[in-house]
Amino acid sequence: MSKFDLTNAGFGTRSIHAGQEPDKLHGALATPIYQTSTFCFETVEQGSAIFSGEIPGYAYSRGGNPTVNALEEKIAALECGEACIATSSGMGAVGGVVLGTLATGDHAICGKCVYGCTDVVFRQTLAKLGIEVTYVDTNDLKAVEAAIKENTKLIYFETLTNPNMELTDIAAISKIAHEHGAIVAVDNTFTPPPQVYPLKEGADLVLHSCTKYINGHGDVIAGAIVGRAELIGPIKKNVTSKICGTTPSPFNSYLILRGLQTMELRMARHCENGLAVAKYLESVPYVKKVYYPGLESHPQHEVAKRMMHGNYGGIMSFELKEEVNGMDGFTACKKVVNALKLASIAVSLGDPETLIQHPASMTHANMSPEARAEAGIKDDLIRLSVGLENVEDIIADFEQAFAVL
Structure with missing residues (x-):
């Protein structure tokens, strides 16, 4: 069977076929789980050539594994990038980016609002x-340019900030950064393809917590x-597979x-809901x-229309009024969240279930x-990840929860 050319294929087709083809040994349709720590060589010479990179092959799963490689090829295709490194966690990706692009004496610019664990790394x-x-x-372009120094090597931010939902114009930031020789890295966890394509907008690196929408099932x-391959190669060789040791397991891959095979369908429902x-x-x-x-009241709604093409996702935050029936906003928020029956209180997102935290x-x-x-990030701010349930049931759950106020 000849291989279908995925170059101009649609997102749904690529999410199913990119990186995967029937197993050459037995013809298995699903990619096998190569649950092994090491690989055997026919000869010493073959082993030496694989270790040196003279010929393709696998030696040790921390440095490469066929199941993991299939995942990397698929994610690269979906993000329209040349190469991908899969990591054992989203923070493994953050660590790979910062240790792979920065050294002692360098300067980095970070968006003022990022995921809490990412903030710990940068601060x-x-x-x-x-x-x-x-x-x-990062919405203040003059402030970004003013912050750049001679030794600025990296500008790091999230497409959509966690948890304030502020959208950054990636193309505008990338133009400024590249004029000064800096690399742009964008955490695209909240707005994965087919919502936003940071590399197409001019970013150099895009990273994900695949725990969220990319896997989509809350079990990884x-x-x-x-x-670009020239950036990804050294990070994989020297950082993620060495100092960080964050290669994911074949089973998780x-x-x-x-999960990725249904991503287009899942994201359409997340966006609609x-x-x-x-x-x-x-x-x-x-x-x-x-x-x-996706709301016209959002400060960057016009930027969102251009970058997100109507796919606004399932993540949002909201605040209650300062005083609700004699309660302060935070007390009222806790009362509402605790009263929810369909939505679960949990810190992740992108799962089939609606999650709130x-x-x-x-x-x-x-x-x-x-x-x-x-x-x-205010004390009365609540973050909501809208799931794949029937939207009427999600809204009904909130209606009964608000009724307790």
């Missing part, structure tokens, strides 16, 4: 390595870094390969503000109160 870990970090609002911890729930929440009298790029005490609890205030 605490990089300082121990002699790397200076400046935090900026993993990450990925995608970009298999689970993500399975997300917009409907956001509009509902905006109509609730107790709600002060809803942060969702309180960033200040959960995902961003490692940040100091001052850092959270600087990032605009």
Whole structure:
């Protein structure tokens, strides 16, 4: 059977076929799980040639594995990148990017609002390595350019900030960065293809917590870094497979390969449900503000229309009014969240189930109160990941929860 040319194929076709073909040994349709730590060689000479890179092959699963490789090829194809590194967690991807692009004496710019564990890396870990970090609002292009120094090597931000849902114009930031010789790395976890394509917008590296939408089933911890082969190669060779040792297991890679085959269908439902729930929440009298790029009230809605092409995702945050029936906003938020019956209180996102959490005490609890205030993460802010349930049931769950106020 001749291989179908995926070069101009649609997203759904690539999500099913990229990186995967029938097993050459037995013809298995699903990619086999090569659950092995090491690989055998026919001769010493063959082993030496594989280790040196003279010929293709596998030697040890930390450096490469056929199941993991299939996943890397698929994610690279979906992000329209040349190469991909799969990692054992989203933070493994963050570590790979910063250690692969920065060295002692370098300077990095980081978006002022990022995932709490990422914030710890930039505020605490990089300082121990002699790397200076400046935090900026990436929606303020003048502030970004003003923060650039002669030794600035990296500008890092999230496409859609966690948990404030602020969208950054990747193309504008990339233009500024490249004029000064800096690399742009974008965490695209909240807005994976087919929502946003950071590499097409000009970014050099894009990273994911594959735990979320890319796997989509809430049963895997993993990450990925995608970009040009010249950038990805050294990170994989020297960082993720060496100092970090964050290669994912073959079994987890298999689970993500399975999950990716339905990604286009899943994302369409997440986007459809997300917009409907956001509009509902905006109509609730107790709600002060809803942060969702698909709403016309969102500050970057025009940027969202250009970058997201109507696919606004299933992630949003909202605040209740400062005083609700004699309660402060945070007390009212806790009361509503605790009253939900269909939605689960959990810190992940992108699962089939609707998930809700309180960033200040959960995902961003490692940040100091001052850092959270600087990032605009309020104590009464609630983050919601809208799942794949029937949207009428999700809304009905919130209606009965708001009724307790």
